[in-house]
Every structure is written in structure tokens, then in C-alpha cells.
Amino acid sequence: MAEGEMADAGKAAQPARLSVVSTATDGIRVLTLAGEIDYDTSQTLRQALDASETPCPRIVVDLSRVTFMDSTGINLFIAAHRSLTEAGGWIRLAAPTEAVMRLLQIVGVDAVIDCRETLPQALNN
Numbered sequence: 579m580a581e582g583e584m585a586d587a588g589k590a591a592q593p594a595r596l597s598v599v600s601t602a603t604d605g606i607r608v609l610t611l612a613g614e615i616d617y618d619t620s621q622t623l624r625q626a627l628d629a630s631e632t633p634c635p636r637i638v639v640d641l642s643r644v645t646f647m648d649s650t651g652i653n654l655f656i657a658a659h660r661s662l663t664e665a666g667g668w669i670r671l672a673a674p675t676e677a678v679m680r681l682l683q684i685v686g687v688d689a690v691i692d693c694r695e696t697l698p699q700a701l702n703n
Contacts, residue, residue, distance in 0.1 A: 595613045595614045595616075595618065595619055596611060596612070596613040596614055596615060596619035596622050596623065597611070597612045597613055598610070598611055598622055598623065598626040599612075600626060603701055604701070605636065606636045606637070606638055606701060607629070607632075607635070607636065607637045607638070608637075608638050608639075608640060608697070608701070609626050609627070609637060609638070609639045609640065610640040610642075610643070611623070611639060611640065611641060611643065611644050612643035612644070613643070613644065613645060613646075614644070614645055614646040614647070615644060615646065615647040615648070615650065615651035615654075616646065616647070616648045616650050616651070617648070617650045620650045620651075620654060623651070623654050624654055627639075627654060627655075627657075627658040627669075629661075629662060629665065629667065630661070630665075632665075632667070633665070633666070634665065634666040634667045635662050635665055635667035636662075636667050636668055636669075637658070637662065637667070637668075637669045637670070638669075638670045638671075638672050638697065638700045638701055639655075639669065639670070639671050639672065640672045640673055640697050640700075641671055641672065641673055641674040641675065641678050642672070642673035642674070642675065642697070644674070644675060644678050645675070646677070647677075647678050647681055649685075652681070652682075652685055652687055655669070655671065655687060655691060656687065656690065656691075659690060659691050668692070669691060669692075670691070670692045670693070670694060670700040671687075671691055671692070671693045671694070671700070672693075672694050672695075672696065672697045672699070672700035672701075673694070673695065673696050673697055673700075674693060679693070
């Protein structure tokens with residue numbers, strides 16, 4: 579039983595596996611992500627993508643430092659796309675790593691959400 583308690587304590591002490599830095603460029607919110615996008619980090623990303631208080635929200639998500647993404651990330655991006663479009667805005671995904679881009683292509687997200695090779699491309703109309 580002591581081993582289980584130690585494992586739980588070790589798990590609780592783990593640092594966040596996803597960091598989000600939010601900046602703005604020409605009225606576009608730029609979210610720079612680093613780490614893993616999965617169920618355990620979904621709340622961090624969900625909060626960052628929330629633009630419910632912004633009229634005509636525009637968001638670019640820089641994925642260049644994302645090392646892993648599962649279906650949780652796909653679902654969050656689809657939900658964000660839906661809500662931002664309904665609010666008269668948009669979302670673009672920028673500079674996905676090869677593994678992340680492959681996932682986006684396999685499930686067809688790249689046909690729904692604008693994906694650009696670089697951050698500057700995503701920021702330009």
C-alpha cells in the first residue's frame with residue numbers, strides 16, 4: 579500500500595506537460611504551445627482557446643513545439659473552430675510537427691481548419 583501512495587504522490591508532483599504562451603499580433607491571438615496535448619492537458623488548452631468574450635475572434639495556434647497530440651486535441655480544435663466561426667472569427671493551425679500534421683491529415687482536420695506550414699504564413703491573410 580505504501581508503494582501505491584508513493585506513486586500517487588509522484589504523479590501529483592509532475593509538472594504540467596503543456597505550456598501555453600498567449601500573445602497578440604495585429605489583433606490576432608497567437609497561442610504558442612509546447613509539450614503534449616492529451617486528456618490530462620486538455621483543460622489548459624480549452625481555457626486558452628476560449629474566446630467567448632471577444633467579438634470576431636481570430637486565433638493562430640503555433641504547434642511547432644507540440645511533441646504529441648491525441649484525439650483530445652483534435653476534438654478541442656474542432657470545437658474551437660465551430661465556436662470561433664459562429665462568432666464571426668477563425669482559427670488557424672501553424673507549423674505543426676510532422677507527427678501532428680500526419681494526425682491532422684489522417685482524421686481530415688486539415689480539410690476543415692486552415693493549416694499553414696509556418697507561423698508567418700498563418701498570420702497573413
